[in-house]
Amino acid sequence: MTDPTQNDPTTPPPDPNLAALGGDPGAVDLRGGGKSKLPMLLAGVAIAGGIGFAVFKMMHTRKQKELHAAVMGRFKDVESDKVAPFWVCLLGPNVDPGLFPDNLALGQRVEAAFAGDPLHYPEKVMDECVPKLKGVGDEAAALDAPADYHDALRDYGKAVDGLAVIGEWAQHAKTRGVEREATNKINAAGTAFHAVDGKPSPEAISYDRFLRCVFPDLDKMADEQPMLEKLFEECKKPEFVSHLRDDCGKAMAASDGKEDKNFKDSLKKFGADDRDLSALADCFKKGRKGEKRDEMAPFGKAWADYMKAGGAVRKIGKDALKED
Numbered sequence: 001m002t003d004p005t006q007n008d009p010t011t012p013p014p015d016p017n018l019a020a021l022g023g024d025p026g027a028v029d030l031r032g033g034g035k036s037k038l039p040m041l042l043a044g045v046a047i048a049g050g051i052g053f054a055v056f057k058m059m060h061t062r063k064q065k066e067l068h069a070a071v072m073g074r075f076k077d078v079e080s081d082k083v084a085p086f087w088v089c090l091l092g093p094n095v096d097p098g099l100f101p102d103n104l105a106l107g108q109r110v111e112a113a114f115a116g117d118p119l120h121y122p123e124k125v126m127d128e129c130v131p132k133l134k135g136v137g138d139e140a141a142a143l144d145a146p147a148d149y150h151d152a153l154r155d156y157g158k159a160v161d162g163l164a165v166i167g168e169w170a171q172h173a174k175t176r177g178v179e180r181e182a183t184n185k186i187n188a189a190g191t192a193f194h195a196v197d198g199k200p201s202p203e204a205i206s207y208d209r210f211l212r213c214v215f216p217d218l219d220k221m222a223d224e225q226p227m228l229e230k231l232f233e234e235c236k237k238p239e240f241v242s243h244l245r246d247d248c249g250k251a252m253a254a255s256d257g258k259e260d261k262n263f264k265d266s267l268k269k270f271g272a273d274d275r276d277l278s279a280l281a282d283c284f285k286k287g288r289k290g291e292k293r294d295e296m297a298p299f300g301k302a303w304a305d306y307m308k309a310g311g312a313v314r315k316i317g318k319d320a321l322k323e324d
Helices: 016-020 038-091 103-116 121-133 136-141 147-194 202-214 225-234 238-253 263-270 275-290 297-321
Strands: none
Touching (some): 038 103, 038 297, 103 121, 103 147, 121 136, 147 202, 147 238, 147 275, 147 297, 202 238, 225 275, 238 275
């Protein structure tokens, strides 16, 4: 029998969703009745969607951590392979520049290395240590990294370049090394003069030349007291100290080993009293203080900038890699 509604234009078309549920309108119960299957389907889709989003988030987080770990690995390579050789050259092996409590302690370490070899250490700094920094700052700034790192890496690169200022200190230290060497030679010659027992050595004779340069009226002195008094007063002036070390040091070095006509008289009056040696040592010390040098200050600041910039890069990586 033909269904009278088939050709009735006012009859709505069959609901495909209803057909999927067996054609039973009672099977759809939006109030959550026992017959309803749609809420269960919707809940399943929601759960599946939630799990999918969680998996996606987890995978994205893991990839981000891998990315940051790779950046920190490349940064570590720059520090260990490119910057560390500079510090080893400057301070010696197994010395971490980050362990110095302040720039003063760092400066003391460098000055101690200089004191150990005043003639050659400054040249080593200029010719070997500083060149190790060439191009390292640009390499660090250009590391492949997310935008979060760009400013920090740029600052780090500039800070690495700034460490080269130690070369300026080395230039001044080289001059001081020459001065210190001259001072040591004067002291050695003076020691030889006061140790004469018999025939004088060339060093002892050269010290007599040195004394005559420092004290033009040496032959008029009866003992060392006037000598000590003059050193006490004049050594407060850096220019006088320079005169002793440079002019009189050169006069001493130019000695031909021949005794002055009054050498024996000088030896008789001054040979047994070596207070001039300690007075000269104090004189050279006062002269260095009088020059008021603070050549290490720029490098101390460069070290502080380097430590701060490196810490900023590492903090970005640490924050990104910490567990949520």
